[in-house]
Amino acid sequence: MDRMLRWPESGAKLAELPLTSPLSGIVVPLEDVPDPVFSTRMMGDGLAIEPLSNRVLSPCDGVVTHRHRAGHAVTITAENGAEVLIHVGIDTVHLEGRGFTSHVQEGARVSAGDLLITFDVDEVARAVPSLLTLMLIANSDEYAISWRQSGAVDAGKSRLINVRRRDPKDAPLTRTSGEVAATRHATGAAVAEKQTEAVVAHHGGLHARPAALVQAAARRFGGEVTVTFGGRTVNARSVVALMGLGTKEGDRVTVHARGPSADTALAGVVAALQTADAKDGHKENGVPAPTPSRGRLPGGAIEGVCASPGLAVGQVVRLGSVDVEPPPALGNLDAEFERLANALATVRAEVAAAIRDAEARHARQEHDMFVAHQALLDDPEIVANTERAVGTGVSAGLAYRNAVNAECGVLSRLGNPLLAERITDLRDLERRVLLAMSGEALPEPELFEQSIIVADDLALSEFTRLDKSRIVGLCTAKGGATSHVAILARAIGVPGLVAMGPTLFSVAHGTEVVLDANAGRLETTPSANQLAAARKAMSDRAARHAEALAKVGLPAVTRDGHRIEVAANIATESDARESVQQGADGVGLLRTELLFVDREDPPTQGEQLAAYQAVINALDGRSAIIRTLDAGGDKPLPFLPFPKEDNPALGLRGIRSGFAEPELLDTQLRALLGVKPLSACKIMLPMVSDAEELLFVRKRLDTLASEMGLTERPSLGVMVEVPSAALLADQLARHADFLSLGTNDLTQYTLAMDRCHPGFAEKLDGLHPAVLRLIAKTVEGATRHGKWVGICGALASDLDALPILVGLGVTELSVSAGVVAEVKAKVRTLEYEACRRQTAILMNLTSAKEIRARARALWPDA
Known part of the structure; x- marks a missing residue:
């Protein structure tokens, strides 16, 4: 890391002015900031930091030319005239000073490294969508950034950016002069904000599919959008956070939108909340929600919920739940961040390829499932929690596992079966990300010519990599008829039962069984007559x-x-x-x-x-x-945002x-x-x-x-x-x-x-x-x-x-x-x-x- 840099004496001609990082944390490109006023550089060019400290230091020598009354923002005019704005968090102006302590007054002269602001991380984080802290050049129409830092930075030590007076050859900012004048919102001016209430129209509340609809609406319109319920406010771009609100059909939530498209964003998110999805309701995809397993029946049969109709005779293939261990720590912070970024990019590319393949085959249900996986993979809460942990020294693999564990815990405590089934999807993504970090691959299971897959629960990626030509049936102890694998089994015509309970594991690998999904039974010890009758029925049907x-x-x-x-x-x-x-x-x-x-x-x-x-x-x-x-x-x-009916x-x-x-x-x-x-x-x-x-x-x-x-x-x-x-x-x-x-x-x-x-x-x-x-x-x-x-x-x-x-x-x-x-x-x-x-x-x-x-x-x- 660069040591703290000191300025030349006042009046020196500076070709470039280095600014040190005001906080310790992880550098985030401005484009990734969840507020278009910042991300589109309407406030000026710069960088953001995901903070790992709570003390904001001056990045340079200069004069405090503005200090916001709420204490969350301060502007330093540097010796060369660059106006350096530091803004802690997104939407922190609404806290009206709660959680912030200012240590400087307007007009005061400060040196690089002087303390400007301290803040209570817990209090502020609970109240705002993000703690991302911006360091911007407010007069970017006159000053350009010639160099930027990336990765982890230390407060007062790491150089964050170099700034110099703008040259006529420099590319213009992607904003208008009118926008520059109109966007002093961080230091007190008003910004477009809208708030309203909405009634959740989705049966089961904001489970995976409706949460993804809300997320898509929030992303589509840009701006900062939050949803508040039961005293909790979450980022509308986070599927997991939306599911974690624990809403039910008919619950009233508050939607808040902020940014240039606040009206449009608010309307879009409200429509997504109040318009029940076609596949939402008392059942998904035409099959009732799962019921508890009723266990073994007389004669050795095991009962289950029909996820996909049909009759099959085959041998049991037991698939154990593969547990992938996080790879050993690399001992280098930058290397861990690179490992995380590369793994996420690898899995993201795999999921995108699966989506394209499903589109090419017009496999609509498979396409929708991988789109849901994509939303979970990009979930800002999981990614942010992982990056925050890596910044404290935790290995990338362990940090990702811990972040997924935390979200799974939230979903499991809600007592909603639709949400509980998404835990399987999160675990699936966890395995894939950890495998991408280690560079290893899951071993391919050995299948019989006529295989009936038996598993505790089956992740989508596990099912899609199996040789479908050898699969004639599917049975899981957990899951439900709304799980992604159950939906896929119906789409490709594989008979299946789910929610069969732990009794299922008493069936040994290789056992010949009869799966009658229409009757909701797996005959685990079929007699010769039963096998013959099943085979005849299948043969007659085929003939x-x-x-x-x-x-x-x-x-x-x-x-x-x-x-x-x-x-x-x-x-x-x-x-x-x-x-x-x-x-x-x-x-x-x-x-x-x-x-x-x-x-x-x-x-x-x-x-x-x-x-x-x-x-x-x-x-x-x-x-x-x-x-x-x-x-x-x-x-x-x-x-077509028709009103709720x-x-x-x-x-x-x-x-x-x-x-x-x-x-x-x-x-x-x-x-x-x-x-x-x-x-x-x-x-x-x-x-x-x-x-x-x-x-x-x-x-x-x-x-x-x-x-x-x-x-x-x-x-x-x-x-x-x-x-x-x-x-x-x-x-x-x-x-x-x-x-x-x-x-x-x-x-x-x-x-x-x-x-x-x-x-x-x-x-x-x-x-x-x-x-x-x-x-x-x-x-x-x-x-x-x-x-x-x-x-x-x-x-x-x-x-x-x-x-x-x-x-x-x-x-x-x-x-x-x-x-x-x-x-x-x-x-x-x-x-x-x-x-x-x-x-x-x-x-x-x-x-x-x-x-x-x-x-x-x-x-x-x-």
Whole structure:
């Protein structure tokens, strides 16, 4: 370290003026300061220090030309005229002097190393977002910094910067002269500040996903944003700190924004707090929250929570929780900081690569999980706590482990299962960072040809590095159906159970087991008969699929000549290619939401047209029904900050959101009108409730087509998702080219049961007689005007329901691409007239359970 530097005698001509560090600590670039007034150099150029001491020393000889009344800031005019501002902490002006003691008066002459300010670290740190201390050249329009320090510095000893009179050749600061004059906020002038209250709308409070939404909003708008709850104030850029507030749904928090974009920042963060995420609620990703393990069942089976459905036979592969020890200390402070920075950069690059890979494969769920990991890795609380500890002499590895341990402790004490599951993610990142520090790699586990993974809990990185071709099942003692690995297992079709408890570890490595995730059981000592039955069931299923796939090119025609079109539900161009390979007759539903999610701004007309055209091209002459944006309700978008609604399922969603944002709807309609050939594009409107809404869009579509010089018009249809649309099907069919039933929403609205509520899962069945009667009513109304009716909801993929839907007169079924072949095959086994007769009888039964049982008896699988 440089020894303390002394000035030449007054009046000497100084080419460069060295300034010593006013504090001991870690140098932080100005760009990383969480306040745009500082980070954009509006206050002047300089550096920040993460303090490890509480005594502020003068960096040079000079005169105290300003001392703030709150005691947190002081300006020294150096011998060469440079105005050196020292500002302790972010937002410390609001403490009004609490925790600070000033040791100089304005006008006093000071020497380098003289004591200027002392402060109570604990009191100040608890009250402000950051203790980062700024040393800035307030008259940077006249003076330039020619050299800067980095790493650790000692107060009064280490040179921090060199400053000299600005040369005309120097690059200008990234600020205007007006900004220079307007930003004396640190020494008393006002700065844009806004504060308001918000109500947390997320079920379970600010757990991982909603905390990440708030963090993203805070980062997007810049400025300094804090959230206060229960007497605690935290940085809105810290996911872990936000989760650590322990909020619940309905809790009222205070949001404070400060900086040039305070209004915008405040609005964005409040919207993120008050708009429930689509995947937030009583369950995430369609699966109920975990329940406690119920242990071993009679006969040796172990119970668990179904995280991913399916049946599998395989050998147990026990994965122990790998504990990576922090590497030995290097004995050098700069080397430890470099080791930490390099390790974080390495893992950050790995996570970024995983995000890009997931995007390329359109693996949306995997992408979202790695984005959450990225947010945790960049969490300012963890990084700051680690750097603070390293600065005191703790090794980088041990400091990082201690920082993660502290945050895990906070989350575990909150008693929230959603937050507890994020501990696994933090531990995963800890292992990866420590491995990056040591340069070592985890040993690859040895897998059997048919492996059922058994673990206490499984980190995302552990799962993604396994050879998926050898994995047929997954079981964990801990975790829940909302854990990242459970979500990923569902996405790639691996059966899985979670929350099975410690009894799981009584199963030896290599044991052959039967995993029946649908029944929530792991048969640990299956008999020969059980193994044979499971293998036969799997073999029969595979054989049926192979046979159906071999004939997928044949049309789906009943034995008495009634044609059914079998299309696919898709979201991307790659989905479209797969649907063609699977034998789909076309696309019955293209969900356009994927183009709009996770964006600060909506996609342009050009972006949308390119995506839609790519799908049409991939279909090789087949047509696609493209649904306009279905946003709002349980599908919020960041750039559409709709107000919080007491009943979001009954609020601004579907076509109503298009009416609320007409320019957004017009842009999408223009993009759809640009598709070639236009005859291959059919437009479908979601959540239409009556003919007036349809006619409004029809008129708008005609106007836009005329403006674009088009004489051709695409087909325009509506989704029948609400009872009013089914009851008014005859009126809708008079003006629509086709009707398509969205049975998921139609069922929930008909039965008044939230389809996201796990308690209603068994009763929420589209074969309920009331739903079937509405389908019949829809077909009847469409038939009066010669229009066809399709189904694009989950009921279309239900093989039990298929004969009933055919019997009701539905002529198009849009299904998951993977079941196209089997749906086609089953249609070929049916007789249309027999289906009509039996369906008329089934609709008089009193429950979905009765109807389903009768359907299975009438039309058993081949």
